[in-house]
Amino acid sequence: MKTLNIGIIGYKFMGKAHSNAWKKAPLFFEVPAQPVLKVACGRNESQLKAFAQKWHWEQTETDWKKVISRSDIDIIDIALPQHLHYEVAIAAAAAGKHIFCEKPMAMTALQAAEMLRVCTENKVTHYLNHNYRRVPAIALAKQMIEEGALGRIFHWRAAYQQDWIVDPEFPLSWQLQKETAQAGPQWDLNSHAVDLAHYLIGAIKTVSCLTTGFITERPLASEDSVGNLKATATGTGKGPVTVEDAALMMVQFENGAIGSFEASRFATGRKNKLSFEIYGSKGSLAFDLERMNELQYYNADDPPHARGFRTILATESVHPYISNWWPPGHIIGYEHSFIHAAADFLKAVAGQEPIAPNFHDGLQIMRVLEAGLLSAQNKQQVTIH
Numbered sequence: 001m002k003t004l005n006i007g008i009i010g011y012k013f014m015g016k017a018h019s020n021a022w023k024k025a026p027l028f029f030e031v032p033a034q035p036v037l038k039v040a041c042g043r044n045e046s047q048l049k050a051f052a053q054k055w056h057w058e059q060t061e062t063d064w065k066k067v068i069s070r071s072d073i074d075i076i077d078i079a080l081p082q083h084l085h086y087e088v089a090i091a092a093a094a095a096g097k098h099i100f101c102e103k104p105m106a107m108t109a110l111q112a113a114e115m116l117r118v119c120t121e122n123k124v125t126h127y128l129n130h131n132y133r134r135v136p137a138i139a140l141a142k143q144m145i146e147e148g149a150l151g152r153i154f155h156w157r158a159a160y161q162q163d164w165i166v167d168p169e170f171p172l173s174w175q176l177q178k179e180t181a182q183a184g185p186q187w188d189l190n191s192h193a194v195d196l197a198h199y200l201i202g203a204i205k206t207v208s209c210l211t212t213g214f215i216t217e218r219p220l221a222s223e224d225s226v227g228n229l230k231a232t233a234t235g236t237g238k239g240p241v242t243v244e245d246a247a248l249m250m251v252q253f254e255n256g257a258i259g260s261f262e263a264s265r266f267a268t269g270r271k272n273k274l275s276f277e278i279y280g281s282k283g284s285l286a287f288d289l290e291r292m293n294e295l296q297y298y299n300a301d302d303p304p305h306a307r308g309f310r311t312i313l314a315t316e317s318v319h320p321y322i323s324n325w326w327p328p329g330h331i332i333g334y335e336h337s338f339i340h341a342a343a344d345f346l347k348a349v350a351g352q353e354p355i356a357p358n359f360h361d362g363l364q365i366m367r368v369l370e371a372g373l374l375s376a377q378n379k380q381q382v383t384i385h
């Protein structure tokens, strides 16, 4: 079987999730090539070596430019904070490497447009890891919408809620600084929700947004807790939080539907609750990532005495991706969405099927997110061109 050598850059949260995905994809899916965990890259040599040993990466490298310049690497896996996505992706594409990139795509729409251009010019496969599209219950929602189960869609309502920074003593990590994150939940969380809205409902035409901050300064982080980033303030004392803590967007879709997006890391008690509701003329759907195997469905054509939301447990072999896993009712989890993405990406690299979301989709997401920040700043609705 053909092999594809991977170089992964970044070895923490997403480094782990991606390593697991590359290892599992060929075990559970028919993939056209065997991914080889060739080289792992990060700047802290001892942590990197421990990571590589645990996840069976063959080699390590502390300079990402050297990974990209290697002629034996086919795929660059970008598991870095978003302020580095642009530089790494451009260099990788220019060197003819296929790209598996974490979200949010970039710091600005301008960067995203350039990333797309260079990838297109160099004819490399590019994938942007909005992994939730590959949760079977969400892929099922897409299928049901395409089959017409909801009729005309009126409403999209999304909320992405977490609570990991409610404590004012939580340190000033890279996610809380504009120079490394660009924005707070508007980038980190609403990027996922906007991707799902584009996937399930369609293009967004106008955006009105409100952002706010709850905690203005935080203890500076130790080097280790911020991933050894040069651009992140470290030391003792406190530093200013330079991104918003919560973002609320209202949008109009091109197809006439309207929608809302709520994103916060201050929703006490909510851990990783990405939920959405879609209301249409013939029916409705509701999803909650904290119950990710389930899809709620209301069918307005049911006889009146039996109408009500029903729970579809999306673990039947007829549901997307499931035939590769376990018998009905044997539920799957967060990491499976990454494995699905890795399997689909390997097929795309082999030219079997195009993959989405890619940098084209990422650019559209960036435009919406950026319009949101502009709207919040100017207190005006912004039209996306």
Ligand SMILES: NC(=O)c1ccc[n+]([C@@H]2O[C@H](COP(=O)([O-])OP(=O)(O)OC[C@H]3O[C@@H](n4cnc5c(N)ncnc54)[C@H](O)[C@@H]3O)[C@@H](O)[C@H]2O)c1
Pocket (backbone or CB within 6 Å): 009, 010, 011, 012, 013, 014, 015, 041, 042, 043, 044, 064, 079, 080, 081, 082, 084, 102, 103, 104, 129, 130, 131, 188, 226, 227, 228, 229
């Ligand atoms: N798809 C998802 O659901 C999901 C979930 C979490 C994070 N993310 C995204 O993934 C990206 C990474 O987030 P994370 O949570 O893994 O962050 P993290 O802080 O856990 O890891 C970041 C990694 O980047 C490395 N790094 C930083 N600067 C480097 C440099 N110059 N050279 C080499 N390595 C460098 C760090 O050492 C660390 O290994 C972010 O863009 C984030 O938004 C996506």
